[in-house]
Amino acid sequence: MSEPENVPSPWWRYLEENLASRGLTTGDLARGAGVDRSRLSDWKRGGKASLESARAVASLFGAGPLEVMVAAGLLTPQEAKLREARPDPARLSDEELVAELRRRMGRRPADRVDPKNTHTG
Numbered sequence: 001m002s003e004p005e006n007v008p009s010p011w012w013r014y015l016e017e018n019l020a021s022r023g024l025t026t027g028d029l030a031r032g033a034g035v036d037r038s039r040l041s042d043w044k045r046g047g048k049a050s051l052e053s054a055r056a057v058a059s060l061f062g063a064g065p066l067e068v069m070v071a072a073g074l075l076t077p078q079e080a081k082l083r084e085a086r087p088d089p090a091r092l093s094d095e096e097l098v099a100e101l102r103r104r105m106g107r108r109p110a111d112r113v114d115p116k117n118t119h120t121g
Contacts, residue, residue, distance in 0.1 A: 032060030
C-alpha cells in the first residue's frame with residue numbers, strides 16, 4: 001500500500017528534519033541541490049533524487065553521502081554497510097598483509113624488496 005498523497009515521503013521527512021536542524025529553507029535546499037523548486041514538490045510526493053542531487057544534498061547538510069543515499073532510497077541500509085572497499089589489516093594473515101601493502105605501494109609481487117629494510121621482529 002502506498003502512502004496517501006498528503007503524507008510526505010520518507011526522503012522528504014529526512015530533508016525537512018535536516019533543514020530545520022540547520023536553520024535552512026527549501027529555497028536553500030533547491031539552490032544547494034541544484035534543482036528547481038518543482039523537483040522539491042516531486043520529492044515530497046515520493047519522487048527519487050538523482051545521485052548528483054543526493055551528493056549535493058550531502059554537501060549542503062555536511063552529511064555522509066551514504067546516509068543521504070539511503071534516505072533518498074538510492075541505496076538500502078544493507079548496501080550502505082558494504083562500503084568497506086579495502087580489507088581490514090587486522091584480519092589479514094601475514095602473507096595477505098604483505099600482499100596488501102605491496103598493492104597499496106603499487107608494487108607487483110615479483111618486485112624486489114630491499115632486505116635492509118625488512119625486520120623480523
